[in-house]
Amino acid sequence: xxxxxxxxxxxxxxxxxxxxxxxxxxxxxxxxxxxxxxxxxxxxxxxxxxxxxxxxxxxxxxxxxxxxxxxxxxxxxxxxxxxxxxxxxxxxxxxxxxxxxxxxxxxxxxxxxxxxxxxxxxxxxxxxxxxxxxxxxxxxxxxxxxxxxxxxxxxxxxxxxxxxxxxxxxxxxxxxxxxxxxxxxxxxxxxxxxxxxxxxxxxxxxxxxxxxxxxxxxxxxxxxxxxxxxxxxxxx
Numbered sequence: 001x002x003x004x005x006x007x008x009x010x011x012x013x014x015x016x017x018x019x020x021x022x023x024x025x026x027x028x029x030x031x032x033x034x035x036x037x038x039x040x041x042x043x044x045x046x047x048x049x050x051x052x053x054x055x056x057x058x059x060x061x062x063x064x065x066x067x068x069x070x071x072x073x074x075x076x077x078x079x080x081x082x083x084x085x086x087x088x089x090x091x092x093x094x095x096x097x098x099x100x101x102x103x104x105x106x107x108x109x110x111x112x113x114x115x116x117x118x119x120x121x122x123x124x125x126x127x128x129x130x131x132x133x134x135x136x137x138x139x140x141x142x143x144x145x146x147x148x149x150x151x152x153x154x155x156x157x158x159x160x161x162x163x164x165x166x167x168x169x170x171x172x173x174x175x176x177x178x179x180x181x182x183x184x185x186x187x188x189x190x191x192x193x194x195x196x197x198x199x200x201x202x203x204x205x206x207x208x209x210x211x212x213x214x215x216x217x218x219x220x221x222x223x224x225x226x227x228x229x230x231x232x233x234x235x236x
Contacts, residue, residue, distance in 0.1 A: 014042045016112060016177070017091030021081035023050040025099040026059050028224065033064045035102045041109040043095070044068065048085040050075040078173065079189035079198040086180075086188060094183055098174040100224035102131065110219040111177040114165065122182035122211025123203070125171035126219040129159050138223050141168030141215040142200055150200040153215070168215045170203025175221040182211050 018036060022029065029047075036045050048070040049057050060067055070088050072081065086094055093115065095108060107126065114124045128139040140154035140162040152172065154162045171178075173189075176199070186205040189198040203213060 013090035014044045015091055016041065016093045016095055016108060017044045017046055017085075017089030018095040018097055018108065019046045019048065019082055019085035019089060020097050020099050021048045021050060021078055021085065022052060022056050022099045023075055023081075024052045024054045024056065026052070026054045026056040028100040029056060029059060030063065031102050032097070032099050033060070033067060035105075035107075036097075037064075038105045039103070039108045040105055041112055043108055044089065044091055046070060046085045046089050048072065048081040048088075050077070050081050076191065077193075079193050080191045082173075083188045083191065086183060092180050093177055094180050095177045096173055096175070097221075098223065100131075101128075101175060102222040103175070104220040107175075107219045107221060108177075110216050114214055114216040114219070115177055115179065117214065118212075120210065120212050121214050122206055122209075123171050123176060123178040124214045124216050124219070125168065126175035126221045127159065127162060127215070127217045128172055128175055128221045128223050131222040131224045134222055135159055137162055138225060139172040139174065140217070141213065142170035142172055142203060144169045144200070144204075150197065162215075163217050165217055166215055168213055170200055170207070170213050173199030173202075174223055175219070178206075182206055182209070185209055186211075 046068045050072050051074050111124050125141040130136050137154040137157050137159050139152040143153045190201050
């Protein structure tokens with residue numbers, strides 16, 4: 001596709017693109033992509049593979065042929081991978097989702113509705129719970145201390161205690177939705193961060209542009225956690 005044909009196709013494409021970055025994560029992809037197939041909102045799914053050494057690419061081609069594959073020739077990390085996916089994606093809204101997740105069927109629809117509350121809501125974040133114990137929260141958005149330190153809001157708290165929507169400082173990169181124009185105006189994820197705190201940095205830049213972030217508790221995501229980074233890693 002190119003020129004006028006590409007523009008016509010882009011107009012007809014789904015409003016939302018979901019970008020999933022993968023590195024040697026084949027064991028998680030069936031759960032993740034099956035859940036995306038069950039969404040109650042039409043969407044495009046873009047999987048960016050960071051030069052995996054397992055059979056991730058072959059698996060997606062065979063099992064999920066409708067997924068758009070972006071194959072990178074080197075590992076560009078979470079930040080670089082998502083920026084590559086955003087360049088390929090066609091949607092006016094960009095959802096970013098970790099590969100080690102299982103989203104509820106209403107996840108994407110809940111985020112999409114919440115981002116339209118007011119024009120200054122430029123990005124929204126999910127209620128991320130643990131895969132092994134959905135009663136416990138991994139993240140209910142990102143917060144910032146007065147000294148500039150970032151932390152996961154609600155981390156380790158009971159999910160039932162974080163059921164109210166509200167404004168938060170920023171979005172957890174594991175499962176969030178940005179207006180494309182906000183993502184691009186803020187410069188996207190900074191590749192210097194590679195694999196950690198890139199979401200905090202992007203949230204900060206988006207807020208400096210005057211955009212707000214809302215926590216959407218109805219957008220529930222189960223997260224295995226540290227699937228690519230590992231529990232102990234030299235990358236962070």
